[in-house]
Amino acid sequence: MLASQSKDFSKWYNQVVLDAGLAEYSSIKGCMVIKPYGYAIWENMKNILDGMIKDLGVDNVYFPLFIPESFLKKEAEHVEGFDPEVAWVTQGGGKELGERLALRPTSETVMYDTFSKWIQSHRDLPLKVNQWANIIRWEKRTRLFLRTLEFLWQEGHTVHADERGAEEMTNSALAMYEDFIKNHLAIHTIPGRKSDAETFAGADYTLSVESLMLDGKGLQMGTSHNLGQNFAKSFDIKFLDEKEEQKYAWQTSWGVSTRMVGALIMAHGDDKGLVLPPRIAPYQVVVVPIWKDNKEKKNLEKYISSIERGLSEKGIKFFVDWREQQTPGWKFNDWELKGAPLRLEIGPNEVEEKKVTFVLRDDLKKKPLALDKFLEDAVSILSEMQKRLLKRSEEFVKDNTRVAESYSDLKKIISEYSGFVEAFWCGDEKCEAEIKEETKATIRNIPFGSGGKGKCVKCGKKSGHKVLFAKAY
């Protein structure tokens, strides 16, 4: 039995990850094994995003896992930010190394060392590359998919001739994430800008898309950094422009990680397990055959193969669960745990009447439908479900976003409801730090277009924008 979401959310989360077969703990501290079903979800995310990234004119590359210490040290803020969580290689081939090698916590430095050689002329720009890779960050506290010592991600890195080019890229990367998360993961996010304290080490500014999990905690789902010329200056990325002048380049970097799998679980799941949006589910339709004897099974096989043909023609990803050891009831529960969007229960009754019985994961009601009609409607049934999940997510975020007029409001809302809290903030890091200290809530971001005039909830100084507070993962 699965723990109840409302009673113990984190226990529920861990059980879903383990029992649904997404991942398990490995024998290596802080690291997880991603199992086939979990990896299939990541793979779907990866494939879709990879196409979107290419549509932005970005090419895939691969850079070394090892980063010499001297590279990391070139950008002062960058080292400082990452130093506490870097893993170092000090020996190789049985010998002590002359220089330590970091296992990449992110690839800015190792890439930009090379970029400085690639870029000589304005004709070499813009340079846009992306890398799918594993990342090592020595986190003190780990949690399946959300925070592990090693994780998988995508990191885009671009170089531009002018500030505007970098700005536009920073925005389009974020827009791409928002689009992907909305239209494929069916999760509503709030795009905005990070406060200085939460800005990526070495960036001019950081944009993010933030969402709310079902327990009311915030989760950053993607980030896009405008690096300005900070790294260009440290790594000497210069080019001759049209006027034959030497200029430092402008850069961006942006990424999303396997953390999104965790977000997917926590944004849609229920007490029965995962709820996967059809567009990201490994199997959109799972067929559970029900039979008593060989004769019934023979008839079923024939009937189901016609269903298979029909689903294939519509481009629907499906799986027929012919396992002999499990009873139908067991399979129903198993696929609910695994979040299959649509389940077909096919037995002698369905064969007899040329119909299907289907159950959608979000409402769990059994519905009969003529086979022909079902095959005709399957695509739209799934896309309706996709829409419902997004709508539910939007409503959830809306219902759990509250406005705080005063500091006591803020404290009260955070402790009673959690969720997002909109409040004015003066921009002072001191107020931000004190609020974090006292309420555990952090500024998730400053949503785009948030304006108005008011007073900082903490110090009462004038403020020109509301920001989003939440307790976060």
Next chain:
RNA sequence: CGGGGCGUAGCAUAGCGGCUUAAUGCGCCGCGUUUGGGACGCGGAGAUCGCUGGUUCAAAUCCAGUCGCCCCGACCA
């Protein structure tokens, strides 16, 4: 890095100085009956009790060390 907990079969646990062969559930293997909401019977395989040392006539059990993991806090995609 601070606080807490735990290492016994693939997994989850019981046993906490002597019950004589280390137990139970799940899982696994075989046979049979089952199969429309987590089936059942019978038979079976599987454990140097994390590791090292010590105390004792006797150690999974007590002591010391060591390694590892999990949970709670500060740092983070």
